[in-house]
Structures are given as structure tokens and as C-alpha cells.
Amino acid sequence: MTITANWSYPTAIKFGAGRIKELADHCKVVGMKKPLLVTDRGLSTMPITQGALDILAAAGLGRAMFAEVDPNPNDKNLEAGVKAFKDGGHDGVVAFGGGSGLDLGKAIAFMAGQTRPVWDFEDVGDWWTRANSDGIAPIIAVPTTAGTGSEVGRASVITNSETHTKKVIFHPKFLPSVTICDPELTVGMPKVITAGTGMDAFAHCLEAYCSPFYHPMSQGIALEGMRLVKEFLPRAYKDGTDIEARAHMMSAAAMGAVAFQKGLGAIHSLSHPVGAIYNTHHGMTNAVVMPPVLTFNRPAIEAKIVSAAAYLGIAGGFDGFFDYVLHLREELGVPDKLSALGVGTDRIDEMSEMAIVDPTAGGNPVELTLDAAKRLFAECI
Numbered sequence: 001m002t003i004t005a006n007w008s009y010p011t012a013i014k015f016g017a018g019r020i021k022e023l024a025d026h027c028k029v030v031g032m033k034k035p036l037l038v039t040d041r042g043l044s045t046m047p048i049t050q051g052a053l054d055i056l057a058a059a060g061l062g063r064a065m066f067a068e069v070d071p072n073p074n075d076k077n078l079e080a081g082v083k084a085f086k087d088g089g090h091d092g093v094v095a096f097g098g099g100s101g102l103d104l105g106k107a108i109a110f111m112a113g114q115t116r117p118v119w120d121f122e123d124v125g126d127w128w129t130r131a132n133s134d135g136i137a138p139i140i141a142v143p144t145t146a147g148t149g150s151e152v153g154r155a156s157v158i159t160n161s162e163t164h165t166k167k168v169i170f171h172p173k174f175l176p177s178v179t180i181c182d183p184e185l186t187v188g189m190p191k192v193i194t195a196g197t198g199m200d201a202f203a204h205c206l207e208a209y210c211s212p213f214y215h216p217m218s219q220g221i222a223l224e225g226m227r228l229v230k231e232f233l234p235r236a237y238k239d240g241t242d243i244e245a246r247a248h249m250m251s252a253a254a255m256g257a258v259a260f261q262k263g264l265g266a267i268h269s270l271s272h273p274v275g276a277i278y279n280t281h282h283g284m285t286n287a288v289v290m291p292p293v294l295t296f297n298r299p300a301i302e303a304k305i306v307s308a309a310a311y312l313g314i315a316g317g318f319d320g321f322f323d324y325v326l327h328l329r330e331e332l333g334v335p336d337k338l339s340a341l342g343v344g345t346d347r348i349d350e351m352s353e354m355a356i357v358d359p360t361a362g363g364n365p366v367e368l369t370l371d372a373a374k375r376l377f378a379e380c381i
């Protein structure tokens with residue numbers, strides 16, 4: 001089955017295998033004459049990235065790239081990227097990559113037009129209204145992983161390199177003008193990244209679904225996103241060239257990000273400090289902490305999870321769902337404890353303080369107190 005579609009929700013999405021070839025056309029439509037392709041170091045030399053640059057060059061748009069982007073990108077990457085954007089006289093950003101390349105690309109397009117420091121635009125209240133909207137350069141997003149959903153999101157996660165905290169930077173115009181979802185670009189992902197990013201998509205759907213806020217649209221999207229992960233993540237993991245599975249995982253990733261407008265929860269609140277301090281992979285970290293958080297939340301989410309289990313064809317209600325998560329983790333080679341990702345017990349107090357003030361903590365269905373965070377970290381590590 002070939003899946004091709006043009007969607008305009010939540011932004012213009014060009015979905016289908018091989019559609020990266022349309023990149024230059026979309027750049028021109030949004031008014032770019034000299035785009036800067038932003039990606040991470042690892043991807044910069046890969047054929048998919050060089051191929052995208054070739055497409056731009058062939059259309060007379062140059063082949064400018066900025067790739068000084070770390071996993072869990074930080075303010076230093078951002079500063080260097082804004083400088084490259086301005087020095088090169090660029091007029092738009094092609095954000096290319098996993099969440100790291102996408103988030104940094106989006107942030108460069110945003111910060112190129114601002115005079116205030118990036119931290120003034122953290123996702124707090126209406127801080128985004130401080131921004132000069134007219135200065136934001138157009139963004140075209142091209143995901144190469146299927147997890148974060150940053151390609152359809154209005155936020156970037158940037159690590160503060162001084163305080164080692166992950167900050168969510170928000171502005172409605174972070175939403176790319178056009179997103180190209182080409183599943184062929186995800187074929188080369190190493191197994192561990194397929195697993196980690198896929199579990200990030202699952203965590204987004206699960207946490208959005210369980211968050212206590214009223215948003216029935218997100219609720220529906222989250223549920224179907226979980227179903228796609230259940231059916232297709234093991235397939236994509238086993239055979240990375242299974243384009244149908246890769247395509248459905250790209251949808252699940254985008255759906256997770258659309259759904260989490262309803263809120264995230266303690267999986268992400270615990271994962272963010274771990275990622276900021278130990279530089280672990282975000283989705284893999286989520287996958288490790290998922291079962292203890294489910295148990296912690298059980299009193300508030302049991303009925304919802306029973307409904308989800310029924311929809312997903314999982315027998316046994318909450319316990320059945322919990323066992324399914326354990327089984328999925330095992331199937332994907334996810335370690336049981338954070339210690340396997342290099343996390344020690346010596347910084348639990350500090351990480352707990354960070355977890356309870358993480359913006360995602362407010363969406364957890366059971367209050368994440370300092371004590372609870374400490375207990376959860378001790379169990380997860």
C-alpha cells in the first residue's frame with residue numbers, strides 16, 4: 001500500500017515516500033531564495049542530507065548548511081546558528097532531522113528576528129507575546145525520525161548550557177509553514193533510535209490521553225496514535241525498510257505532538273532533567289520511566305486506561321495495558337533501569353527539584369510532589 005496525502009492540519013503536510021523531491025518547490029512557495037538547512041552533526045554527512053542539499057542547489061537555492069547541533073541542542077548551538085543565518089544573508093530555514101535538528105532549526109528562524117534573550121520566550125503564560133512576530137523567518141520542516149512530532153509543533157526544547165535545564169520555547173509561529181513527511185528518510189535510523197523515537201511518540205499519546213484537561217479532539221488523536229504505534233513500531237523496528245510501517249510511525253509521531261497540546265505528564269517531567277544532566281536519548285529515557293509512572297498514576301487513570309486497552313485490543317484492563325508496555329519495551333530492547341543509560345543515584349535530589357517545576361508536571365493526573373519524584377527516580381534508576 002502506498003500512502004500519499006496532502007493535509008492542512010495542523011499545518012500543510014506533504015505526506016508520502018519520495019516527497020523530499022518537492023523540497024525546493026515548497027521553499028519557493030513560502031518565499032525562500034536562500035534557505036539555510038539546519039541539521040545535527042551526525043546527519044550532516046549522510047546521503048539523505050546531502051540529497052536534500054542537492055535538491056536545493058539544483059533549484060538555484062544554494063546548498064547552505066548549519067550542522068553544529070548537539071543531541072538535546074543548547075543555547076550555544078542556537079547562538080552559532082543565528083550568527084550563521086545572519087552572516088549568510090538567509091531568508092528561511094529548512095529544519096531537517098530528528099527533534100534536535102528540527103528544534104534548533106525552528107529556534108534559529110525565530111531568534112533571527114529577536115533582540116531579547118531566548119529564555120524570555122519560555123512557554124510561561126503569554127511570554128510569547130514579547131516576540132517580534134514580523135522578524136520570524138519561514139520554516140520548512142523535514143523529520144528524519146518518527147518520534148518528537150516537532151515538525152508539527154509550536155515549541156522548541158532548548159537546553160540551557162549553564163543551568164543544565166531543558167526549557168520549552170514557545171511561539172505560534174514556530175509551527176512550520178510546510179512539513180514534508182517522507183518515510184523513506186527514516187529508513188536509515190539505527191534500531192536504537194527507531195525504538196527510542198517510537199517510544200517518545202507513544203509517550204506523547206499516552207500522557208496527552210491521561211492528562212486531566214478537557215480537550216476531546218486531542219483525546220481521540222492520542223488514542224489512534226497509540227494504536228498506530230502498537231501495530232507498526234515493532235514492524236519498523238524489526239525491518240527498517242518496511243515503508244508502510246515507517247509511514248504509519250511518521251503519522252503517529254505527528255499525532256502525538258498534536259495531542260500533547262492537551263498536556264504531558266510525569267514521564268516527561270522525569271525525563272527532562274535526566275536528558276539535560278546525562279544527555280541520554282529523550283525517547284529512550286521516557287520508555288524506561290514509563291511503567292513506574294503508570295503505576296504512580298493508576299488511581300487517577302485506571303478507567304481511562306481500561307478504555308484505551310479495549311480500543312487497542314489489549315485484554316485485562318489496566319494490568320493488561322501495563323504488561324503490554326513491559327512487553328513492548330522488551331521487544332524494542334529498552335533497558336529496565338536508567339542506570340543502563342548511565343544515570344547514577346547521586347543527583348536524585350537535584351533532578352527531583354527540576355522535575356516538579358518542569359512545565360509538563362502540571363499535566364500529570366496525580367500531583368508530582370518532591371517526595372514522589374524522589375521515590376520515582378529511585379525506582380527508575
Ligand SMILES: NC(=O)c1ccc[n+]([C@@H]2O[C@H](COP(=O)([O-])OP(=O)(O)OC[C@H]3O[C@@H](n4cnc5c(N)ncnc54)[C@H](O)[C@@H]3O)[C@@H](O)[C@H]2O)c1
Binds near residue numbers: 101147
Ligand atoms: N519540539 C518538541 O515538541 C519536542 C518533543 C519531544 C522531544 N523533543 C526534543 O527532540 C530531541 C530528540 O529528538 P530525536 O529523538 O528525534 O533524536 P535526535 O534528533 O537527537 O536524533 C538522534 C540521533 O539519530 C540520528 N538520526 C536522526 N535521523 C536519522 C536517520 N534518518 N538516519 C540515521 N540517523 C538518524 C541523529 O543524527 C542523532 O544522532 C530532544 O532534544 C528532545 O528534547 C522536542
Ligand SMILES: [Fe+2]
Binds near residue numbers: 203268
Ligand atoms: Fe517527548
